[in-house]
Amino acid sequence: xxxxxxxxxxxxxRYEFSAAPMHQFELARREFFKILxxxxxxxxxxxxxxxxxxTAPGSRSFHNEELPKEITSWLHIGEDGVVTGxxxxxxxxxxxxxxISQTIADELRVPFESVRLIMADTALTPFDAGTFxxxxxxxxxxxxxRVAAAARDLLIGVAAKEWNVAPEGLIAKDAKVTxxxxxxxxxxxxLARGKALAQNLPAExxxxxxxxxxxxxxxxxxxxxxxxxxxxxxxxxxIRLEGMLYGKVLRPPSFGATLTSYDDNTAKGxxxxxxxxxxxxxxxxxxxxxxxxxxxxxxxxxxxEVPQISNEEIFSYxxxxxxxxxxxxxxxxxxxxxxxxxxxxxxxxxxxxxxYIAHAPLEPRAAVAQWTDGKLTVWTGTQRPFANRDELxxxxxxxxxxxxxxxxxxxxxxxxKHTSDAAIEAAxxxxxxxxxxxxxxxxxxxxxxxxxxxxxxxxxxxxxxSDGKLTAWDFHNYHSGMSAIETPYDVPNQQTEYHxxxxxxxxxxxxxxxxxxxxxxxxxxxxxxxxxxxxDPLEFRLRNxxxxxxxxxxxxAGKSFGWPGKKxxxxxxxxxxxxxxxxxxxxxxxxxxxxxxxxSVRLVRVVEAFECGAIVxxxxxxxxxxxxxxxxxxxxxxxxxxxENGRIKDPHFATYRVPRFRDVPEIEAVxxxxxxxxxxxxxxxxxxAIAPTIGNALFEATGVRLNNLPLAPNGVQTLNT
Amino acid sequence: xxxxxxxxxxxxxxxxxxPPDTPLLYVLRDKLGLTGTKYGCGEGQCGACTVLxxxxxxxxxxxxxxxxxxxxxxxxEGLEKDGKLHPVQQAFLDTGAFQCAYCTSGMVMSSVGLLQxxxxxxxxxxxxxxxxxxxxxxxxxxIMEAVRQAAKRMQERGR
Numbered sequence: 001x002x003x004x005x006x007x008x009x010x011x012x013x014r015y016e017f018s019a020a021p022m023h024q025f026e027l028a029r030r031e032f033f034k035i036l037x038x039x040x041x042x043x044x045x046x047x048x049x050x051x052x053x054x055t056a057p058g059s060r061s062f063h064n065e066e067l068p069k070e071i072t073s074w075l076h077i078g079e080d081g082v083v084t085g086x087x088x089x090x091x092x093x094x095x096x097x098x099x100i101s102q103t104i105a106d107e108l109r110v111p112f113e114s115v116r117l118i119m120a121d122t123a124l125t126p127f128d129a130g131t132f133x134x135x136x137x138x139x140x141x142x143x144x145x146r147v148a149a150a151a152r153d154l155l156i157g158v159a160a161k162e163w164n165v166a167p168e169g170l171i172a173k174d175a176k177v178t179x180x181x182x183x184x185x186x187x188x189x190x191l192a193r194g195k196a197l198a199q200n201l202p203a204e205x206x207x208x209x210x211x212x213x214x215x216x217x218x219x220x221x222x223x224x225x226x227x228x229x230x231x232x233x234x235x236x237x238x239i240r241l242e243g244m245l246y247g248k249v250l251r252p253p254s255f256g257a258t259l260t261s262y263d264d265n266t267a268k269g270x271x272x273x274x275x276x277x278x279x280x281x282x283x284x285x286x287x288x289x290x291x292x293x294x295x296x297x298x299x300x301x302x303x304x305e306v307p308q309i310s311n312e313e314i315f316s317y318x319x320x321x322x323x324x325x326x327x328x329x330x331x332x333x334x335x336x337x338x339x340x341x342x343x344x345x346x347x348x349x350x351x352x353x354x355x356y357i358a359h360a361p362l363e364p365r366a367a368v369a370q371w372t373d374g375k376l377t378v379w380t381g382t383q384r385p386f387a388n389r390d391e392l393x394x395x396x397x398x399x400x401x402x403x404x405x406x407x408x409x410x411x412x413x414x415x416x417k418h419t420s421d422a423a424i425e426a427a428x429x430x431x432x433x434x435x436x437x438x439x440x441x442x443x444x445x446x447x448x449x450x451x452x453x454x455x456x457x458x459x460x461x462x463x464x465x466s467d468g469k470l471t472a473w474d475f476h477n478y479h480s481g482m483s484a485i486e487t488p489y490d491v492p493n494q495q496t497e498y499h500x501x502x503x504x505x506x507x508x509x510x511x512x513x514x515x516x517x518x519x520x521x522x523x524x525x526x527x528x529x530x531x532x533x534x535x536d537p538l539e540f541r542l543r544n545x546x547x548x549x550x551x552x553x554x555x556x557a558g559k560s561f562g563w564p565g566k567k568x569x570x571x572x573x574x575x576x577x578x579x580x581x582x583x584x585x586x587x588x589x590x591x592x593x594x595x596x597x598x599x600s601v602r603l604v605r606v607v608e609a610f611e612c613g614a615i616v617x618x619x620x621x622x623x624x625x626x627x628x629x630x631x632x633x634x635x636x637x638x639x640x641x642x643x644e645n646g647r648i649k650d651p652h653f654a655t656y657r658v659p660r661f662r663d664v665p666e667i668e669a670v671x672x673x674x675x676x677x678x679x680x681x682x683x684x685x686x687x688x689a690i691a692p693t694i695g696n697a698l699f700e701a702t703g704v705r706l707n708n709l710p711l712a713p714n715g716v717q718t719l720n721t
Numbered sequence: 722x723x724x725x726x727x728x729x730x731x732x733x734x735x736x737x738x739x740p741p742d743t744p745l746l747y748v749l750r751d752k753l754g755l756t757g758t759k760y761g762c763g764e765g766q767c768g769a770c771t772v773l774x775x776x777x778x779x780x781x782x783x784x785x786x787x788x789x790x791x792x793x794x795x796x797x798e799g800l801e802k803d804g805k806l807h808p809v810q811q812a813f814l815d816t817g818a819f820q821c822a823y824c825t826s827g828m829v830m831s832s833v834g835l836l837q838x839x840x841x842x843x844x845x846x847x848x849x850x851x852x853x854x855x856x857x858x859x860x861x862x863x864i865m866e867a868v869r870q871a872a873k874r875m876q877e878r879g880r
Binding site for chain 1: 740743747750751754756757758759760761762764766767769796797798800801806810811813814817819820822823824825826829847848849851852853854855856857858859860861862863864
């Protein structure tokens with residue numbers, strides 16, 4: 001843990017992007033078709049900078065055969081007419097297996113049911129940096145559209161040659177190519193028969209515009225839905241291999257503790273148990289997890305612990321330990337904040353804080369590792385299979401070509417499954433045991449040894465003119481991150497800065513990153529300014545916004561909600577907030593009721609308008625938007641990781657409260673379909689406005705301004721004091 | 722110490738040998754290969770491991786295998802009959818009441834348990850009954866809808 005802690009400094013929130021080299025290697029076509037069978041294959045070779053973010057150094061291989069470095073996706077049409085798409089992206093509940101399949105079917109003009117996807121397998125799929133940052137829909141989906149368009153052209157070409165006619169007049173539709181002049185047609189399956197045609201294509205081929213989509217844009221149900229409702233889908237945690245052992249890892253009593261003495265004589269005596277000590281790693285593999293735990297319990301290990309700060313002191317610590325001067329890339333400036341404040345009719349200063357929270361995906365971190373002739377195969381639920389492969393290779397001192405990582409459709413991640421911890425643990429134990437080993441983290445391990453959404457402090461100074469227009473905006477985020485840090489409002493004088501602080505708890509990506517923290521501070525502050533200006537919060541926002549898409553979602557949310565709302569009872573309040581990030585726009589309205597006597601909070605109703613360009617699958621999108629609201633209300637109202645001296649104090653579902661059925665309000669998601677705008681991702685942005693919306697509603701209900709997340713873990717306590 | 726016993730799961734009897742306090746969950750998953758029942762917390766706090774024991778929903782991570790030996794157990798794998806989904810499974814499928822779907826087995830089993838004792842539950846009763854089942858993806862409204870739909874279909878079928 002020591003080394004990990006030292007390495008993980010600075011920007012806790014960022015996704016792991018890397019740059020790509022531009023080397024080109026010959027494609028091993030023969031090998032490719034040997035494995036997939038005869039047919040037609042098309043590869044997308046990334047040329048645009050956006051797509052390059054999805055590629056990175058390291059060898060891409062197809063059963064260890066080199067492929068062009070820039071390939072980001074590929075497609076195969078077999079002799080049976082089955083269309084197979086290959087992507088390094090992983091499915092973990094965000095429903096991209098369905099949305100990508102729809103896109104392929106749409107562009108290739110085949111039935112949805114004939115498309116299957118091979119995902120996130122380092123031996124079978126092209127390199128991909130990871131499934132994060134709402135990148136799949138804006139980058140991977142269009143690539144599949146291009147690859148399908150090229151495959152369609154290729155099929156038309158084959159038919160034209162067959163019939164000895166010009167390809168221009170031929171039509172590809174319903175999985176066949178038709179010649180309208182003669183009326184003859186050939187099915188794709190027939191055209192692919194006996195062929196081994198492969199084509200690389202540049203990534204900028206013209207594709208079907210959203211206005212002409214037939215299968216994309218429709219609410220297709222989740223692929224393999226039946227496997228999920230019958231329990232047949234095999235997650236990583238469900239894998240059982242011949243002779244497999246179960247692994248457990250001895251955890252230090254606290255973060256940063258170092259081993260001072262160690263005695264495993266008793267544990268080693270147990271038959272069928274393998275004990276591994278390698279550096280600071282101590283683990284056991286046994287025929288059952290229970291026996292592995294008994295073995296670990298028999299190890300006498302003593303640790304030297306170090307005193308560490310607690311969640312009580314975290315915010316003052318973050319302020320005191322911020323880097324004296326932040327790097328240029330963390331600063332944005334426009335005009336003069338001093339002048340803007342000086343000329344303001346009203347000024348407002350406020351400080352906001354955001355607690356650490358946990359992802360708590362229901363499927364814990366898990367991995368199954370198997371060594372065969374020096375080669376390692378690891379099944380693990382991760383968002384970054386290729387990075388996991390590289391980390392496994394580096395940690396175990398073997399070449400990357402000897403490691404294969406396979407990701408089964410996973411029991412969620414929310415940004416929490418970037419690292420390869422469980423994979424490394426299973427691989428190390430399996431190597432020692434000479435048998436496959438499965439490691440499944442306990443819930444307590446999940447809450448303790450994974451990583452968190454970082455805590456943060458945000459300071460805002462602002463000024464408005466007498467007409468309610470912003471004159472100055474000064475925004476400083478300590479530790480939580482840069483995402484959506486810049487204000488979408490029109491402010492002539494603004495300064496925005498992210499201040500790095502060395503990590504306290506292991507922290508990393510969380511759905512939306514710091515967009516939630518930054519929106520909480522900004523939109524709470526905007527609400528407070530609206531009160532100062534004596535303007536309606538919606539009107540105040542519109543007065544300071546020229547971005548048409550931002551205005552559109554605000555107005556749509558307000559309209560569906562019935563803003564400004566009409567109070568019909570005691571303790572009732574309405575709130576509104578908005579924002580945009582990663583190419584999509586969100587505005588949220590909420591109604592709360594606070595019980596005057598107890599301070600308890602009831603979230604009654606939420607309306608959220610969301611716009612992410614052309615909608616690929618409205619059904620899947622609705623699930624993501626509603627899901628983000630519900631997940632977000634946890635962090636807004638009550639979720640917080642409590643810690644002291646390197647220990648997590650609430651590492652159980654009994655103590656760390658997550659949203660449950662009775663917390664869920666009436667929810668309306670208003671989806672705005674903009675077919676004229678390229679599709680953006682939707683996994684993250686719908687979460688980021690819910691916290692300030694609830695906070696603003698609570699202010700209206702109680703007159704108490706809550707500037708700290710979570711807002712009301714024990715109700716609105718200040719009411720009674 | 723391991724103790725030989727027999728447990729009845731999905732209408733079949735299985736001889737098993739386990740220490741009596743071993744949670745039923747691990748016997749189902751690791752010995753019988755019935756992996757549809759999920760581990761979520763091991764503490765009875767998330768409902769992912771819910772099975773029916775004598776018809777009532779129980780957290781299998783909290784049930785010692787010895788206690789299970791006297792009752793008939795139904796897991797998610799036992800709901801489908803002759804290739805036909807249970808109405809609750811069908812309703813989850815029809816309403817798209819899952820995202821990552823890791824909680825789905827437990828949600829389905831708890832809902833089956835609810836509808837066995839209350840064929841027409843109110844909104845509040847469904848929420849109350851499923852309060853112990855965690856869905857981290859936030860699919861709760863659709864799960865509620867699925868239970869309502871299943872209740873309706875089962876009532877129609879029962880008529």
